[in-house]
Amino acid sequence: MDPDFIEMANEIKSKTILHWNCRGLMKLPKAIKLYGSHIKEIYLKWNKLTTLPPWIMKLFNVTSLYMHGNLIEQLPVEFGKMNQLTVLNLDANQLKQVPICIGNLRNLKHLSMNNNFIEELPIELSQLSNLQILSVSSNQIIALPEWTGSLPKLEELYADNNLLKELPNRLTLAPELSMISVSLNRLLFLLIFCKISIICIN
Numbered sequence: 001m002d003p004d005f006i007e008m009a010n011e012i013k014s015k016t017i018l019h020w021n022c023r024g025l026m027k028l029p030k031a032i033k034l035y036g037s038h039i040k041e042i043y044l045k046w047n048k049l050t051t052l053p054p055w056i057m058k059l060f061n062v063t064s065l066y067m068h069g070n071l072i073e074q075l076p077v078e079f080g081k082m083n084q085l086t087v088l089n090l091d092a093n094q095l096k097q098v099p100i101c102i103g104n105l106r107n108l109k110h111l112s113m114n115n116n117f118i119e120e121l122p123i124e125l126s127q128l129s130n131l132q133i134l135s136v137s138s139n140q141i142i143a144l145p146e147w148t149g150s151l152p153k154l155e156e157l158y159a160d161n162n163l164l165k166e167l168p169n170r171l172t173l174a175p176e177l178s179m180i181s182v183s184l185n186r187l188l189f190l191l192i193f194c195k196i197s198i199i200c201i202n
């Protein structure tokens with residue numbers, strides 16, 4: 001058996017958190033499929049991943065997945081079955097559209113997709129009833145959908161450096177929202193927020 005495979009398998013078996021940053025990975029190693037069912041957190045920052053394999057759904061204990069700085073353009077539909085995920089970081093990738101399968105991650109609390117090429121947020125994300133932090137700064141979003149103000153647990157919204165001209169009125173009714181950051185946009189006017197502690201517009 002390949003010594004590198006054995007070494008990786010042993011690493012997976014001995015840990016619950018995998019730090020696989022900056023390893024030049026172009027695809028997720030199959031060793032984690034075979035031995036990683038116990039893994040809880042995976043850090044895959046600054047690799048060369050373009051997608052994830054369909055079998056990613058079998059890693060049913062993973063709650064946090066960090067993929068900052070890859071080349072991801074899309075995710076398999078099976079990714080939407082990772083219901084245990086609470087943190088998903090897709091910053092600095094090649095996303096032009098938000099994978100709609102993310103809308104099935106009902107336990108997600110923190111979703112970050114900064115520094116991509118996203119133009120709009122799909123209606124599927126409105127199903128993220130446990131989402132507390134949504135961060136979509138440095139994209140090409142023209143408008144935030146009204147449903148962002150209907151996310152029942154949303155506390156923080158970051159949408160800096162986009163193409164926003166206005167904010168959805170429903171944000172003023174968001175029950176838990178306490179932080180909005182929308183600097184470096186094209187806002188023509190501001191809404192009046194009674195409960196928001198910080199609004200960044202510079």
